[in-house]
Amino acid sequence: MAKTLGPVKRKFSPWTDPNAVPFIRFENITKRFGDFVAVDNLTLDIYEKEFFSLLGPSGCGKTTLMRMLAGFEEPTEGRILLQGQDIRGVPPYRRPTNMMFQSYALFPHMTVEKNIAFGLEQDNMPKGEITARVQELLKLVKLEQFAKRKPNQLSGGQRQRVALARSLAKRPKVLLLDEPLGALDKKLREETQFELMDLQHTLGMTFLIVTHDQEEAMTVSDRIAVMDKGIIMQVATPAEIYEAPNSRYVADFIGDINIIEGKIAETASALGAPGTVRIESEGLSIAVDQECQAVKDDHVAFAVRPEKVRISLDAPADTSANAFYGEVWDIGYLGDFSLFIVRSEDGRFFRAAQANVSRLVDRPITFGDMVWLTWSRDAGLVLTR
Amino acid sequence: MANVAEANPVTNAGGPSWTRWLVVVVPYVWLILFFVAPFLIIFKISLSDYAQAMPPYRPLFEGVGAVGDFISQLDFENYIFLTSDSLYILSYLSSLRIAAISTLLLLLIGYPMALAMARAPTSIRPTLVMLVVLPFWTSFLIRVYAWIGILKPDGLLTLLLQTVGLMGPDQQVQIFRTDYAVFIGIVYSYLPFMVLPLYSALEKMDNSLLEAASDLGCPPWKAFWKITFPLSMPGVIAGAMICFIPITGEFVIPDLLGGADTLMIGKTLWTEFFGNRDWPLASAVAVILLIMLVVPIMIFQNQQKKVV
Ligand SMILES: Nc1ncnc2c1ncn2[C@@H]1O[C@H](COP(=O)(O)OP(=O)(O)OP(=O)(O)O)[C@@H](O)[C@H]1O
Ligand SMILES: [Mg+2]
Numbered sequence: 001m002a003k004t005l006g007p008v009k010r011k012f013s014p015w016t017d018p019n020a021v022p023f024i025r026f027e028n029i030t031k032r033f034g035d036f037v038a039v040d041n042l043t044l045d046i047y048e049k050e051f052f053s054l055l056g057p058s059g060c061g062k063t064t065l066m067r068m069l070a071g072f073e074e075p076t077e078g079r080i081l082l083q084g085q086d087i088r089g090v091p092p093y094r095r096p097t098n099m100m101f102q103s104y105a106l107f108p109h110m111t112v113e114k115n116i117a118f119g120l121e122q123d124n125m126p127k128g129e130i131t132a133r134v135q136e137l138l139k140l141v142k143l144e145q146f147a148k149r150k151p152n153q154l155s156g157g158q159r160q161r162v163a164l165a166r167s168l169a170k171r172p173k174v175l176l177l178d179e180p181l182g183a184l185d186k187k188l189r190e191e192t193q194f195e196l197m198d199l200q201h202t203l204g205m206t207f208l209i210v211t212h213d214q215e216e217a218m219t220v221s222d223r224i225a226v227m228d229k230g231i232i233m234q235v236a237t238p239a240e241i242y243e244a245p246n247s248r249y250v251a252d253f254i255g256d257i258n259i260i261e262g263k264i265a266e267t268a269s270a271l272g273a274p275g276t277v278r279i280e281s282e283g284l285s286i287a288v289d290q291e292c293q294a295v296k297d298d299h300v301a302f303a304v305r306p307e308k309v310r311i312s313l314d315a316p317a318d319t320s321a322n323a324f325y326g327e328v329w330d331i332g333y334l335g336d337f338s339l340f341i342v343r344s345e346d347g348r349f350f351r352a353a354q355a356n357v358s359r360l361v362d363r364p365i366t367f368g369d370m371v372w373l374t375w376s377r378d379a380g381l382v383l384t385r
Numbered sequence: 386m387a388n389v390a391e392a393n394p395v396t397n398a399g400g401p402s403w404t405r406w407l408v409v410v411v412p413y414v415w416l417i418l419f420f421v422a423p424f425l426i427i428f429k430i431s432l433s434d435y436a437q438a439m440p441p442y443r444p445l446f447e448g449v450g451a452v453g454d455f456i457s458q459l460d461f462e463n464y465i466f467l468t469s470d471s472l473y474i475l476s477y478l479s480s481l482r483i484a485a486i487s488t489l490l491l492l493l494i495g496y497p498m499a500l501a502m503a504r505a506p507t508s509i510r511p512t513l514v515m516l517v518v519l520p521f522w523t524s525f526l527i528r529v530y531a532w533i534g535i536l537k538p539d540g541l542l543t544l545l546l547q548t549v550g551l552m553g554p555d556q557q558v559q560i561f562r563t564d565y566a567v568f569i570g571i572v573y574s575y576l577p578f579m580v581l582p583l584y585s586a587l588e589k590m591d592n593s594l595l596e597a598a599s600d601l602g603c604p605p606w607k608a609f610w611k612i613t614f615p616l617s618m619p620g621v622i623a624g625a626m627i628c629f630i631p632i633t634g635e636f637v638i639p640d641l642l643g644g645a646d647t648l649m650i651g652k653t654l655w656t657e658f659f660g661n662r663d664w665p666l667a668s669a670v671a672v673i674l675l676i677m678l679v680v681p682i683m684i685f686q687n688q689q690k691k692v693v
Contacts, residue, residue: 070600071600072596072599072600090598091599091604092596092600093599093600093601093602093603093604096599097600099597099600101593101596101597103591103593105591105594105596105597106597107594107597107598107612108594108616109615109616118598118601118603118611119601122601122602122603122607123602166597166601169601170601170602183677277506278498375388
């Protein structure tokens, strides 16, 4: 989970301001293709100068959402407001959006240079300025030597960078990037992420970006929307999405997590301390410090991330709650972390991650050891959805 | 060949080497048998002299012994004669002019058709292609004959215009046996040959390119000239060549629909062969026609290769 690059996050949270007017507003948007519902009654606000990410499994409607904003598809129901104006019927060439296509859609008969300059030529920008802008962009995406090549003479990653440069060229108010960095190697991807964030800061554009790389979404975004089957499951800042997912789906989709199904045994009032619940799950007792709508006997899930679980050979002082005893079943070495998969006597699995603080190759805990997994009452959370 | 196959078994994946050999050789045999050989025969005749005999030229090949004698009798007399009579030069020029104008008309009519077909819903495209090739189910000659019935002064077109009231009962359409009728006949007959290559080029085009252009601020009509048309260029060139070449040598259409003053090299050729029975001169006309068409195409294709 090394996050090497990236400028210091600015203080920016217009979504918490009730008076802030969203720059883009999807209002009860539904999009059907025949009988198939690609986007289902979706409402979403995006603010000016926000770096907004869409995350979700393949086919959940991310591209469709972008295409509606760019003007290639009209919503079946609902409306899209851009700066408060309904943009239904405005053709793509009159919208202040530029899109980078998932398939790149580079013009095969034009050189890299011409591809990037295309949008600027449509605006009748003076020749000299176009040349300067194109040079600047070629430098940004590190393709200076390839200016005179045709797209079919480039590698996949190079094509992706041309597509990115082309969509950036006009410095649109809203930039839509559909998996912009997927084909790049890790180093180049991180550099480009950094450049994108920098550009966004200096030019004040609003970014809507689709990515399958969670780490990337975490690094670059002001907010993330997690989608599933045309529905938005949660919209929140990266930290909130990671630390406070609102549902089993989001918790499971983002990062690695232990999810344990159980029943509410006691709620706050019964336990004495406000904002505490106790969950009973087949002999495992879990106490969580959390305000929770659920009442006694409700089916809920308890979720805790592996890195918040301690692993030890010795029994903890208190084994009545938040303690899982089992055998080390598997160890995954991830470089910075080791992931221990522990199996209880009744066959349940639990994962704990431990930072590799020393270079010791012989770890004190190894396969077959009987270990205790423990976590504090504020480490995990109760999921009712 | 065998050595290569042994050294590199991957190249042998296509099957035994004789099948590959066959695949390569068959087209060449075909070409030699049906193009090169007839051309050489015609070329030889064009170097001969006219004779009132059967066949109507001299010398004839009379065995290996008399080869020297045979060759010494061949000369370029007929080619020199072609340049001395303006009829031939005018025929060539007129043919090229008619072919050029027809090809342009075909492009102007065929392109929108092909574009509409390529943009039609996928489900009805095969039907549209069928409709384009449907005329081939009737003999070419009959279709051209049918145009006589339509275009002649008391034909269907006159009748139609009179019925609609665009023309008085005493007026008649005067285009039969003019160049106009020739153009109509040619455009009608060759349209499928223009539409199909254009359609196949346009159909291949990725629609997201037009979306990208539109996204970058380019309205549809402009995107047509910047994206669609340049990308359909291979289809335009193929269609233009497939039409231009045979139109230049066209005989049936100008003969049936054209007037006495419609000069086309195909007609001239026919007159020389069958009217005057001057096979050597007719052969010279044919050879020049071939060179006139093949040489520019070869130069053009060479140029294309350099661009790509
Ligand atoms: N033109 C169309 N006609 C019919 N179905 C479509 C069309 N466009 C998209 N779909 C369907 O809508 C759903 C959402 O597609 P979309 O392209 O938005 O997915 P996505 O979230 O971008 O997926 P990915 O991550 O794989 O790019 C898919 O199931 C897709 O099959
Ligand atoms: Mg997509």
